Amino acid sequence: PLGVGVAVGGWVDRDSGTVVEHPLLGWRDVPVRELVGARTGLPVHVDGHARALVDAERLFGRARGSRSLLHLFVGNVVDAAFATHDxxxxxxxxxxxxxxxxxLAxxxxxxxxxxxxxxxxxxSERTLCRRARAAGLTDGTNPMHVVAAAADGDAVAVRLLLERARMTGRAAGLLLDVLNPESVVVTEVGAMFRADCLAALRAEVGAER
Ligand SMILES: [Zn+2]
Structure with a gap:
């Protein structure tokens, strides 16, 4: 049957279909399921984006078949999701x-x-971009500008991205200690586009244990 899936950041209550709190958007107790359902006439499923992505990875991604899976999402919002035994x-x-x-230490x-x-x-990407603006790298709020500057060889951009990747690795290490998952998926823009950032992230996770 046809339906609508909505994945949102912030605190999302799946059972009531409500975005309880999303400070960056200024949302509080927004009944997304009800609103989208009324507009479309379709069944609507609402969940947090970190959890929605865990489902996608479990069903279609490289983590398929993994018995326990952690997803750390690092964007403007930072949140995590954990799945075990489907x-x-x-x-x-x-x-x-x-x-x-x-x-974070x-x-x-x-x-x-x-x-x-x-x-x-x-x-958060806001922090990355603010640091990049302070260094004169960009005048905007798009982290891809920092990634592009790094690709052009800008040493400050590279340093900012490496730092963020390292700190992301530290955060992943914390969660690994608590949850001990078989697989970990990290969504972070530097590690997605740069091998040196991914290596820095991995090294920091390794250094934790
Ligand atoms: Zn705080």
């Missing part, structure tokens, strides 16, 4: 994977919550 773990009100404010970035070095403050 089940993505949601927990009460689908709050599992809300890791935005876990403290070595983090220096002030967070909206009042603390310093929270995962999301440290790793």
């Amino acid at each position: 089940q993505v773990h949601h927990g009460p009100r689908s709050q599992a994977g809300a890791i935005a404010h876990l403290p 070595g983090g220096t970035e002030p967070c909206d919550c009042g603390r310093t070095g929270c995962l999301q403050a440290e790793l």
